[in-house]
Amino acid sequence: MIKQMLISDLKKTCENCQGSGFEAGLQEWGGIQTNLSKSCRICLGRGFNFTDLGKKLWDLYLPKLRELIREEILKN
Numbered sequence: 001m002i003k004q005m006l007i008s009d010l011k012k013t014c015e016n017c018q019g020s021g022f023e024a025g026l027q028e029w030g031g032i033q034t035n036l037s038k039s040c041r042i043c044l045g046r047g048f049n050f051t052d053l054g055k056k057l058w059d060l061y062l063p064k065l066r067e068l069i070r071e072e073i074l075k076n
């Protein structure tokens with residue numbers, strides 16, 4: 001339970017792409033419109049970003065967090 005809360009506090013759904021990982025809508029490149037799916041430039045296609053808290057903790061506790069996240073993944 002505590003681990004679950006911790007991890008959800010560390011990252012948040014990307015507001016730019018609404019968690020899809022792709023840029024929404026048409027974009028114009030050199031006068032040519034394209035609707036090719038492009039990875040979101042904000043979250044780099046991950047669909048989420050680290051919160052400020054997450055960034056700080058990530059630097060401080062990276063090894064421990066990796067362990068916790070791996071446990072969560074194995075459980076699910």
Ligand SMILES: [Zn+2]
Pocket residue numbers: 014015016017018019020021022040041042043044045046047048
């Ligand atoms: Zn994004």
